[in-house]
Amino acid sequence: MVFTQPCHLGHAWHFLDLHMSAAPQQRQPWPMKWIVVAIILVIVPYTILTFRYRKPGPAFQPYEDMKNRTNVTRLLAAGYQRIPLLAQRPADGTRPGGGAAITTTAGGLPSELKSTLVEPLLLPTEILTVSAPATGSALLPYVIQLTCSLPSDKQQLGGAELYVRGEHVIVAPTFEHVSGDLLTRSRQAAVQLTLPSGTLRPGHYQVVLIAERSSRSWRLDVK
Numbered sequence: 669m670v671f672t673q674p675c676h677l678g679h680a681w682h683f684l685d686l687h688m689s690a691a692p693q694q695r696q697p698w699p700m701k702w703i704v705v706a707i708i709l710v711i712v713p714y715t716i717l718t719f720r721y722r723k724p725g726p727a728f729q730p731y732e733d734m735k736n737r738t739n740v741t742r743l744l745a746a747g748y749q750r751i752p753l754l755a756q757r758p759a760d761g762t763r764p765g766g767g768a769a770i771t772t773t774a775g776g777l778p779s780e781l782k783s784t785l786v787e788p789l790l791l792p793t794e795i796l797t798v799s800a801p802a803t804g805s806a807l808l809p810y811v812i813q814l815t816c817s818l819p820s821d822k823q824q825l826g827g828a829e830l831y832v833r834g835e836h837v838i839v840a841p842t843f844e845h846v847s848g849d850l851l852t853r854s855r856q857a858a859v860q861l862t863l864p865s866g867t868l869r870p871g872h873y874q875v876v877l878i879a880e881r882s883s884r885s886w887r888l889d890v891k
């Protein structure tokens with residue numbers, strides 16, 4: 669008697685070995701050119717949509733945004749209107765006409781405004797000279813020129829803030845620290861501040877230009 673079943677089993681195992689050895693050879697990787705095409709098809713539309721619909725301006729900074737909103741809310745609650753002013757170095761020999769009568773007053777921010785601000789302003793040490801018109805027009809810019817002293821040669825002009833409450837106008841030139849090893853040329857700075865047209869309504873105002881040690885004040889009539 670002859671048993672043929674082991675022979676059939678041997679053929680079956682041989683067929684399976686051939687099939688399994690051939691299977692991995694059929695899974696070929698994608699050609700590199702198709703990978704590049706796929707990347708381009710994803711990146712190009714994304715880039716176009718990003719540049720088209722992205723909001724202009726600096727990136728969102730949660731802490732700064734929250735601080736600014738809190739500052740505005742507290743100022744409005746205290747009755748103040750805050751307006752950023754254009755601050756720059758004046759051209760030599762240019763002075764605003766119609767000089768107002770300037771008087772010297774105590775330095776520092778008024779206590780109510782100081783307690784309202786979220787963080788203190790970096791003010792000049794002392795206001796040395798001021799040149800400003802005694803009258804102005806609500807339809808025209810109002811220019812103030814001043815010289816002030818700084819506490820160190822590590823500060824430079826940063827800008828200016830205007831705070832209005834009723835007939836009281838507070839002007840605060842602000843400074844910022846110079847980064848690195850840079851130093852300013854002098855501890856005295858000449859500054860020109862410009863109030864845009866329409867900043868003040870017609871009326872009579874008491875203007876105070878703020879510094880730490882001593883400030884300057886004058887009357888302003890806006891027509």
